[in-house]
Amino acid sequence: MIDINLLRNNIDEVESKLSHRGFKLDKKIFTKFENERKNLQIKVQELQQSRNDLSKKIGIEKSKGNDVSEYMKSVSKTNDLLKEQNDALEAIQISIQEFLLNIPNIAHESVPVGSSEKENEVIKEEGEKKEFSFKVKDHVDLGQKIGLDFDLGSKLSGARFTVIRSNLASLHRALGQFMLDIQTRENGYEECYTPYLVNYESLKGTGQLPKFEEDLFITKKGGSEDSLYLIPTGEVPLTNFVRDCIIDPKELPIKLTALTPCFRSEAGSYGKDTRGMIRQHQFDKVELVQICHPSKSYDVLDEMLGHAELILQKLALPYRVLTLCTGDMGFGAAKTFDIEVWMPSQGCYREISSISNCEDFQARRLKARFKDNDKKNKLIHTLNGSGIAVGRAMVAIIENYQLENGDIKVPDALISYMNGISVIKASD
């Protein structure tokens, strides 16, 4: 949520900045809401004041044994008027709140302006792309021989679900453990285990709700109206740790990580990446979250990029880093780096990690603050990133580590996690 005061004071500037990300700000309606709100609020508060004064007087006079019927008459008139005005005020406040909740974050000034992924800026390319002396296969062809079963996933659950078996399942597990170990032991994050089902408030806090409900899976308790949502990313539970908290600045930065499954309905992506396990309804990811002082968040963003890159470096996978342009960023982000890994079969890079600084956008929704030196409560900044997506990392390994006979070499960094297995054999 952006600061309402920005809209009150600099609405034209906000409008122009939001237009860079393809968001049309309805200035007229906001101004109308605000004027109404102001008038109503003043009226309501005046009425409340006079009711409070009168009620107090009634108490005092009554205790003296005086007649209070005149006061009673007057206060009941006030109350009728108050009820009417107050209802109107509540309605307008809800409208304003809804309006605010649907506005995306404002991009940081360093973010390139653009309308689509084409305008994203490549910052760097790292790692060496292997030269293959044979015709490379994609992970679908390779995977089917070593335990990647799309048909079975489809039978159990439907499209975009996959079963992984045998040594490949071990590799998948090894990847998750490996990443979590790096992030905790080398990069200093606290390992967390969190719920995978979260409530409405949590998703509102990180920005998925109310706007993006169609991207989520919703569950219902048997026989109950209450619903819980499957997390679309570990960012949701981890970032919500600080919801409704006033944090001692000595505790900042808070660095959290968790290996969680992620559930996404992928409602808007029919026909995209239907082959293979690039885009699934369910996938695992090691999430990194930092809660930090506002003055530090851009340093932290760079630092977190390094934390994600480290995984790719240790796995010796070629990758590149992009700064997303204004038009390609997520709803809550002020600035986002994407890491893309090299996929030999497609001859292109595919997203494997995304690291974002949300500045105070989530913190405002979360009411996550810290006590500053001047003793005022100020909003903290939140950052999140993948460190990194497990399923896509596995796909990248299958493709980049393939041998001519269809076997997959296990990256050196993972062998110890694989009980010494160094090759996943297609012939087994």
Add this chain to the structure above:
RNA sequence: GGAGAGCUGGCUGAGUGGUCGAAAGCACUUCCCUGCUAAGGAAGCAUACGGGGUAAACCUGUAUCGAGGGUUCGAAUCCCUCGCUCUCCGCCA
């Protein structure tokens, strides 16, 4: 699943219809005193959102005692619904 107890400010905890945003203690901040330490004294000390003020200081209002609704001129206090916590029993990975 059954039975019971509870939810008040950073914490402990009083408050069962009126002048209560809320006693008291702890913690914290500033000041005073005492040559250190310890102890003592004074004041301050919730949050959000408004209005005034060029702005800061400040002045002022409203709301908030788990959440929502109700009764009432007036609710922390009474009623209803929900959430959460704790204890005991049962069940269970």
